[in-house]
Amino acid sequence: MELLFNHAGDFGQGVLVTLGLVVYGVLGSIVLGTVLAALKTSPIRVARAMSSTYILIFRNVPLPVQMVLFVFGLPQLDIQFSLYASAAIALVLYTAPFVAETIRSGLNTVDRGELEAGRALGFAPMMSLRLLVLPQAMATVVRPLGNVYITMVKNTSVAALVGVAELTFLTDKLAVDEASPFLIFAGAAICYLVLGLAVGRLVAALDRKVAFSR
Amino acid sequence: MNNHSLFDPAGPRTRRRHIIFEIVTGAALAALAVLVLATLAKKGVFGAAAWAPFAQPGLWKLLGQGLLNNIAAAAVGMVLSLAVGCLLAFGLVSTRTFLRRLSRVYTDVFSSIPLLLLLYFTSLVLPNYGLKLGDFWFLVIALTLYSGAVIGDLIRSGIAALPPGQSEAALALGFSQVGTMVRVLLPQALRSMSPALVSQLIILFKGTALAYVLGGYMELLRSATVIGQYFTQSLLQAQFVAAIGFLIVNILLGALADMLERRQRRLETQAPSTTGSDIPVLQAA
Numbered sequence A: 001m002e003l004l005f006n007h008a009g010d011f012g013q014g015v016l017v018t019l020g021l022v023v024y025g026v027l028g029s030i031v032l033g034t035v036l037a038a039l040k041t042s043p044i045r046v047a048r049a050m051s052s053t054y055i056l057i058f059r060n061v062p063l064p065v066q067m068v069l070f071v072f073g074l075p076q077l078d079i080q081f082s083l084y085a086s087a088a089i090a091l092v093l094y095t096a097p098f099v100a101e102t103i104r105s106g107l108n109t110v111d112r113g114e115l116e117a118g119r120a121l122g123f124a125p126m127m128s129l130r131l132l133v134l135p136q137a138m139a140t141v142v143r144p145l146g147n148v149y150i151t152m153v154k155n156t157s158v159a160a161l162v163g164v165a166e167l168t169f170l171t172d173k174l175a176v177d178e179a180s181p182f183l184i185f186a187g188a189a190i191c192y193l194v195l196g197l198a199v200g201r202l203v204a205a206l207d208r209k210v211a212f213s214r
Numbered sequence B: 001m002n003n004h005s006l007f008d009p010a011g012p013r014t015r016r017r018h019i020i021f022e023i024v025t026g027a028a029l030a031a032l033a034v035l036v037l038a039t040l041a042k043k044g045v046f047g048a049a050a051w052a053p054f055a056q057p058g059l060w061k062l063l064g065q066g067l068l069n070n071i072a073a074a075a076v077g078m079v080l081s082l083a084v085g086c087l088l089a090f091g092l093v094s095t096r097t098f099l100r101r102l103s104r105v106y107t108d109v110f111s112s113i114p115l116l117l118l119l120y121f122t123s124l125v126l127p128n129y130g131l132k133l134g135d136f137w138f139l140v141i142a143l144t145l146y147s148g149a150v151i152g153d154l155i156r157s158g159i160a161a162l163p164p165g166q167s168e169a170a171l172a173l174g175f176s177q178v179g180t181m182v183r184v185l186l187p188q189a190l191r192s193m194s195p196a197l198v199s200q201l202i203i204l205f206k207g208t209a210l211a212y213v214l215g216g217y218m219e220l221l222r223s224a225t226v227i228g229q230y231f232t233q234s235l236l237q238a239q240f241v242a243a244i245g246f247l248i249v250n251i252l253l254g255a256l257a258d259m260l261e262r263r264q265r266r267l268e269t270q271a272p273s274t275t276g277s278d279i280p281v282l283q284a285a
Helices: A002-006 A008-040 A045-060 A063-077 A083-109 A112-120 A125-162 A167-177 A181-210 B012-042 B048-055 B057-092 B097-110 B115-129 B135-160 B165-172 B177-192 B194-213 B220-230 B232-270
Strands: none
Touching: A002 A008, A002 A181, A008 A045, A008 A083, A008 A125, A008 A167, A008 A181, A045 A083, A045 B012, A045 B232, A063 A083, A063 A125, A063 B194, A063 B220, A063 B232, A083 A125, A112 A125, A125 A167, A125 A181, A125 B115, A125 B194, A167 A181, A167 B115, A181 B115, B048 B057, B048 B232, B057 B097, B057 B135, B057 B177, B057 B194, B057 B220, B057 B232, B097 B135, B115 B135, B115 B194, B135 B177, B135 B194, B165 B177, B177 B194, B194 B220, B194 B232, B220 B232
16 A cells, blocks of 8 residues: 555656546547547548548457557657647547447437427528537437547556556556566556546436436 | 449430440549559569578478468467357356456456557566467467457347247256257357357458567568568568458458358248347347
């Protein structure tokens, strides 16, 4: 126990970096995911094909591969970002397809009849999108999107692969130095559990807030 | 999955507008592609020097062996985590409170710890306890610890979705508790969960690339890196080939999952009274 308290500072540092990755990951992948979902539901074939191709490639190439390619491969083309930025970008690129698919499935849950009713009442297409489709789609999507992000919290650990000093990376370094690595790992596991629980709680609260009588 | 449910069918004028949009976006995309390819070509990405090492069959053998190593680790990990998952599922639906709580704690804890942390854990801590295993087994054990927990919960929800009459009938026919589970409930749960299990296999397969950090296990990503160390100008090309290897295997597995899911849906519509409809489909992330 004392060991864990001695390293509380290190763990705190790691958690902060991990949290930073989570925040950038959520913001970036929401934006990119929404764009991809919009493209995928658009009536324009080229846009649909573009979005499908992106989703197919970036969700099927493992995150470690994307991360390593981004950090060690792209500098060969003189494309170079800081480690932290590269990790955040790779995380966004990998998570966005999952977000896009979730949002799209939310859009599909809206009943066709409601659109027909909207048209009968004289709603313009954009109006029915804004007033009928999006509010319902967003409400149904909160929980599954939360699951995507709980997975993403775990995926931030892959940044350790390229040397970003986040929680998993620091844990490994401490465990190599210390005599009792078991405790160090237990401490890190608790940190991840708390992070996951916190995100879960946040999602549940948001879900209650947007829930309406269905 | 009708993409067009959000729109009314387009009239002639809208259709014409869509065609114009299509041409414009297509042209913009083509221009972008040409620009990117031209830039890449200027950096010598397609140059003979960068691709020359790929003329050697030994290099392809290294990459192929890497991919096979990934597949082997994922396969062994999947078999082991199915075994662990079945045992956990027994615990999760057990009537003994202690056993149930214990299994619940295990699944909740291990499904929320990152795989990479577990991999560091197995490779650093297990040798301290006299388990001098190879990197392959460190990877497989880490995969099993994580995936076993996820699969245990999957099978549990598969069992929970079965109508209670199944276990009642089996017990009434004189099956023991274990017999009911092994011969009646488990086969049905495994079948109804087969798409989600394949999705989990995809996650496992992606996870095997993490063995890159161990360095002692020549999986595909590590092979590509090693090639990059010998032929410095070919690193990007080797990584690209590795990415395509992963991509192909995952797309095939994804197609298998889709096929199983379609078959499952067909079976359910044929016999509408059997399983519940609230089977969660695992998000493959």
